[in-house]
Amino acid sequence: MHWTKVNVTGSILHLWFLGAILTNLLELYVKLGGLVLVGFILGRKLPVTVPTRLGLFLFWVGVPISIVSFLRQSSLSGQIWIAPAFAYLAILLGAFLAWLGIKAQAYFKNTVPQPPTQASLILAAMLGNTGYLGFPITLAMVGKEHFAWALFYDLLGSFPGTYGLGVLLAARFGGGVQNHWQITRAILINPALWGFGFGLLFRQVTIPTVAEFWLEKFAWSSVALSLLLIGMRLALLKSWRSLPQVGMSLGIKMLLVPLILGSMLPLFGITGAIAKVIVLQMAMPPAFATLVIAEAFNLDRDLAVTALASGAILLLVTLPVWLWLF
Numbered sequence: 001m002h003w004t005k006v007n008v009t010g011s012i013l014h015l016w017f018l019g020a021i022l023t024n025l026l027e028l029y030v031k032l033g034g035l036v037l038v039g040f041i042l043g044r045k046l047p048v049t050v051p052t053r054l055g056l057f058l059f060w061v062g063v064p065i066s067i068v069s070f071l072r073q074s075s076l077s078g079q080i081w082i083a084p085a086f087a088y089l090a091i092l093l094g095a096f097l098a099w100l101g102i103k104a105q106a107y108f109k110n111t112v113p114q115p116p117t118q119a120s121l122i123l124a125a126m127l128g129n130t131g132y133l134g135f136p137i138t139l140a141m142v143g144k145e146h147f148a149w150a151l152f153y154d155l156l157g158s159f160p161g162t163y164g165l166g167v168l169l170a171a172r173f174g175g176g177v178q179n180h181w182q183i184t185r186a187i188l189i190n191p192a193l194w195g196f197g198f199g200l201l202f203r204q205v206t207i208p209t210v211a212e213f214w215l216e217k218f219a220w221s222s223v224a225l226s227l228l229l230i231g232m233r234l235a236l237l238k239s240w241r242s243l244p245q246v247g248m249s250l251g252i253k254m255l256l257v258p259l260i261l262g263s264m265l266p267l268f269g270i271t272g273a274i275a276k277v278i279v280l281q282m283a284m285p286p287a288f289a290t291l292v293i294a295e296a297f298n299l300d301r302d303l304a305v306t307a308l309a310s311g312a313i314l315l316l317v318t319l320p321v322w323l324w325l326f
Contacts, residue, residue, distance in 0.1 A: 025320055028140045033316075035224055039231020051232035058229060062222030063131070064195025067151060069219035070139075071199035072212075074148035082268055083149045083278060087130075087157020090257050090282045091165060094126035097252045101125075113245070119173035120300035123293060124249035124307040125257075127162050128284035130154040131192070132226045133312075138280055139223065141323065142273050149277040155196045158281075162289045167297075174297035233288065234309060242303040243310060249286070250311055254318050258283040262326060279326045283318060285311025 043051060098121055106112045113121065128134065131154050138150040207215075262279040265271065270278065286307040294304040 035227035036231040039228035040235045043232030043235025064191040066219035066222040067195040068199040069215045070147045073144045083152040084157035087153045091126045091161040098122040098125035101248045115173040117300040120303040123290045124286040125252040127287040129287040130158040130281045134281045134284045136223050153281045170293045170297035174299045237305045237309045242306040246307045276326050
């Protein structure tokens with residue numbers, strides 16, 4: 001009788017937990033998906049210059065100020081440097097598995113993609129959208145207390161990895177070497193990194209309550225605008241020809257890498273909400289930077305476009321899995 005009561009209680013708690021996850025997911029899809037959908041509709045109606053200008057505003061103003069605001073409300077624990085370390089591990093593991101996949105295709109099918117296509121496949125498997133998409137999802141599913149882990153993962157891990165290893169890979173397989181200085185300059189003047197540094201210094205500064213209130217409102221408005229921007233950009237993506245090839249990269253980026261590295265987190269004492277933050281960042285779909293790099297270095301642009309669109313759709317399916325597992 002005692003064990004029966006325990007089993008019933010456990011089943012009730014399990015159902016309650018699953019119900020809470022489903023409720024949170026529904027709220028997430030309504031808020032985030034609704035904003036992306038609105039952006040998608042606007043992207044079909046408004047001039048092409050609108051998403052470009054919105055992207056510039058977020059790049060130079062919205063994202064840096066949001067980082068300053070959220071850092072003031074985040075907890076910085078002693079192990080937070082593990083976040084960028086796992087970002088580098090995710091990038092390297094994604095690149096290695098994609099390289100193995102290309103070699104396996106050459107061995108079993110006797111077909112080898114062209115070098116620009118190989119580079120785009122590897123980039124899609126290693127670089128995730130940990131900023132414009134990862135930040136809002138982390139804030140919605142975990143909250144502001146542990147948001148600094150997402151910031152460290154993106155700004156000290158994904159960003160340098162993208163414009164460091166990603167650019168080296170693109171230069172190796174593609175062209176456009178004359179763009180090296182442009183990429184280096186983009187890293188040095190990146191406002192998000194400057195906002196990150198200023199936010200760390202500004203954390204302990206006391207400001208009026210009214211200023212704190214409007215700073216937070218501006219930060220959340222920028223998050224909403226970033227989701228609108230994703231929808232606008234997705235509205236401009238029209239190529240699906242490379243979908244069969246993209247499947248390998250998406251499987252590596254959004255399934256294998258988070259599963260393998262996420263299973264290692266407890267070995268470093270990372271569990272609970274913090275583990276969820278890191279896994280969510282690792283499980284994000286391919287970054288828009290893959291398209292930027294593909295255009296700059298003459299890689300397979302159609303494949304990069306297809307990876308972006310299909311990855312965003314696949315996230316709707318994979319997100320509940322990671323929330324349930326971790």
